[in-house]
Amino acid sequence: MSNLVRIAPGALVVGKPLPWTVYDVEGNVLLRQGYVIQNDMQLEQLFDRGLFHPRKIERQQEEILEDTRQRNPFADYPVLLQTLEVTLNAITSGDDSAEKRLLGLTRLIERTCDDAPDVCLALIHLYSVEPTIHEQVLFYAILCHFTAQTFGLDKERTSLLTSAALVANLALVPVADQLNASRKILNGDQRAVIRKHPQRSVIALYAAGIRNQTLFDIIAQHHEQADGSGYPKGLSGTEIRPEAEILALAERYVAMITKRAYRQRMNITDARKLIASLTDGQLRPAIPRALLTVLTEYPPGTLVRLANNEVGVVTQRPVRHLGPFVKAIISPKGNRYSGTFERDCSLLEFNIRAVEQPEIMPSMDFSLIWDLH
Structure with missing residues (x-):
């Protein structure tokens, strides 16, 4: 080959x-x-x-958008990350194709999310060990898409928010992986770069020929706080767009559940409790509720221990009175199954007893577990 x-x-x-x-x-x-x-x-x-295989993107964006195949987010994962990298590079270099690439990638992510929502959520939780900046950005976009829909934003506003999630941290991309890998406390210069990244991202988008004030507002406001303690302008309350608050919460959740060189990740149960504890003075209450509704108690991709002492991975959120559904991969005696066994966790013997968060994740064939071809 x-x-x-x-x-x-x-x-x-x-x-x-x-x-x-x-x-x-x-x-x-x-x-x-x-x-x-x-x-x-x-x-x-x-x-x-x-x-x-090299991550190649040789087709034009129009060809990608006209691809009507059922999406397989695991197979598409390297392609989405490479497309994101190419898109961000086009913006920072002022390429004429920048806006077209951003819109094309937004639509591709939306279609992937709508075709396979549980699998897209699983991506976030399975790849939460030291994600690269491009992985983080993809996670933000996925969470924003689902949270905006649940919150009640219309299709146009949801798409704009998904685009904003892809580019809001544009100015941090060159330094983010280095900062995440560092075990040292941030110095003054590094903090200044972080505080200025919303404005710098907007400037880069404008220089690339993008002219959408709502998009700029979402990006500029996504580190503002409802109590006025945020940056860059110290906005408060309804001065902050709900899209900006959704993006801020998506970033916060990803930060909670991701492992970094300088800290361990928070388990899903604790992360959900922290989100649920957010008060009206921090975010519109409906926004944390929307994210928690999207995630459910045990999001896809989460490892769990069942009442019969099996360990499995959550593959599907509850549907009506059934589920969540888990594929068992480890037997009650701790041996690895040669295959996988689906468990409906609404049944007493397969009730979820606890979230598992081992130091080293077990290997899994994702396409097999999610029956993707």
């Missing part, structure tokens, strides 16, 4: 599922997407042997 390229150092992380299938030098599958690297020695061996 001549189209394979070597894995770059830093592209893979111990304890995090592989974002793509890895091949050996002859093009044979070495490890499938979803495999979790267990230790540094295995990681070094992969750097010596492992290759993967």
